[in-house]
Amino acid sequence: MFGNYIKIAWRNLLKQKVFAAVNVVGMSAAICAALLLSLTAYREWTYDDFQINKEHIYQLYREDGTAKGMRVGTSFAEPMADALRKEVQGVKHVSRIGGGDMPVRYNGKHIYFDVEMVDVDFLKMFSFRLLQGNASTALQQPDQLVLTQKTARSLFNQEDAVGKTVEVNINNQWRPFIVSAVAADIPDNSSITFEALVRFENVDDYAAIRNNWNVGNYPLMMEVEPSVTTAALEKSLVSVTNKYYAGNIEELKKNGGIPNKEGALIRINGIPLNEFHLNALSSFSNGLNPFYPWLMVILAVLIISIACINFINLSIARSFTRGSEISLRKALGAMDRQLLFQFWSEAFLLCFISLVLSLLLTILLMPYYNATFNHELSLRLFGNIWLILGAAFIFFMVTLLAGGYPAWKVARLNIIQVLKGKLSLAKGNGVRNGLIIVQFIVAALLISCTAVIWQQLDFIRSTPLGFNTTQVISIPGDNASPQVIAALRSRLAGETEVESVSGSMLNLGVGKDGSSGNWYRGFDYMGSHINTQCIIVDYDYARTLDLKMVAGRDFSRNFGADTTGVVLNEQMAKQLGEKELIGAVITPGNVPLHVIGVVKDYHFESLRKKIDPLMMIMTMIPHPNYIFVKVNTRNPVATLKHISAIWKGINPLAKNEASFLDENTNRLYRQEARFSKIFMSGAILAIVISCMGLFAIAVLVMAQRQKEIGIRKVLGASVGGIVLLLSKDFLKLVLIAVLIATPLSWYLMQQWLQRFEFHVNIHWWLFAVVGLLAVIIALATTSLQTIKAALANPVDSLKRD
16 A cells, blocks of 8 residues: 555656755755764764763862852872872772873884873773783883784784883883783774873872872872762762862962852862763863754754755645645545545655665765864764664654645645635645745844854954964974974074074964963962963063063073063063062962063963963973974965974974964864854755745745736736735745844854853844845745746736636
């Protein structure tokens, strides 16, 4: 029986090629877009799903209630790890983590690897599968090393890695390590990644920090028993906090700290592993807004909804043109359920064809989608049976929604009205018009949001940041030795395009190494507690970056005591509250520092944040983490390549590439740029699908109103008047949609802009332009059919039955 329905449906669709083509093209594009967007959300939500104990592993973070608000930190003093093991009930494993790219050598081969320094519990906590070795003993000794399978192959080719000795350059010293285990390559949906593991005791400052409660530089993670809930864990951490941070609590209390709702000035909380990826507080977060996956799902639903609305509208409109067929079937005894199944089978067939085409489109477009939107989707995601079942269920619901309602509507038609020829499209106008309005609300909303996001991105790119972004090259130091840095300085001194060279502990923006960071310091000054960000810089830092000095001077080799000097920004100067700061002495650590200069405030972080107080110090660090080179050139690309070649020649082990600071600052807003591309693509797709539906509806409406048009022309109506008459109904719907979408998009974008301390204002004319654009698009879509109908010979129209 079902086969007969499908055969009849296929014949009917072949008779209505325009109707079928519009629905198949629109539905295929919509399903393809929805699949890609849904897979994106699914991948973001399934990060770390391979970790067996993901619900019981936490990264700790600390909240301090300062006088100026809550301050959050994710680094802890090193003795905290032992304190947790001994004093917190229910703790199974604890591990610190720190490290980064380090040179590794074996048998004359030098390669940079991401070497992470962890505690012996690390492999017991996390479900990183070992191909060779034992998780309990792989990191038992300080000189043991764990490699991933890919890393082991790059060092040893096909040789057995376990038992071999390699050397790792830590703090410019080559240290021997014995390979104790080989781990399977890290899954691409893991928040925590590494290429090699060694014991945490190998960090270069371990001797100085192992018993120091005043210094915290590394994240701390812990696993608890399954019976311990997050709330119970955080409650049990209160006693540890009060015991070991009593001095900090007193200091906050003395300086007017504001307690949280529980009345605590310092609180330690935990972030579950399954939230690492999308939690901004986590050290392993990629900075993605947790609403981003939901945005993908919402956009997918909107696009599918527009396609379904098209389908419903066209099916209803087309059913009224099939009055003879319906009346004949009913007269011959067809029951309502048979008509229902017949029309639904047509919808199912169309949707099935669309699904097949959309899967082919998805496979073809996935590489382009990944490249454009910086995603890492793959067909392996379809290996999840639950994902396939979910997609099948959604497909069934779409066919039921898109085909079920029109089928039900047709099945309930009155046979007497059908036989009398009283059926008309007016019967379905209310539903049809409502659905068209919904379509254009979505389209106008997406266009408006895209326009605001684009304005904000343009504002970000054009706002002066207070330092030179276009002429300064940032080179990651890659743990180069002082001799290598000195050689680079010497070589660059002979380059005519190079104006100055400096360095810093921290980068500006996000370099090609993907790194960014900050360093907060707190100290007492004149009876007040001062909180500030701090960076360690090299000579000529202000000159290289073109920072404006408002008082005093920059660090200079002409002053031997500059290693005990400090340069402040204006916010820091205001916080100290001194009229004459030059020569003032502050003590942020054990060594007193005297103020030698004040620079004009500059945006050393993103425009999402206000400018914090900042102090720059210059200590005799062995090497800067980043080298800044100011150049004067008419060919920036060639100059960047030339300087990069010099750097690679001096330091062949260099892993990360150099980049101009304007590239670095733009990377701070990758998420917003991605939003803009996705919204623009969604808006274009929504408009195209909506216009296809509007065009098809216009074709059917004009076909039904041919007699009316002929009569009006005979009675003297002009072509322009008829075009206006036929178009105004559609334009009214579009204008209603724009009026509804305007306040909604204004509210949503106003909330989004609040994430930025510095942002554009939303102007009324933006929505006027969007409304005008929507009207023009709708008019252009329907005008072809309305003009064609208005120009038709009225004699031909009146001759039709």
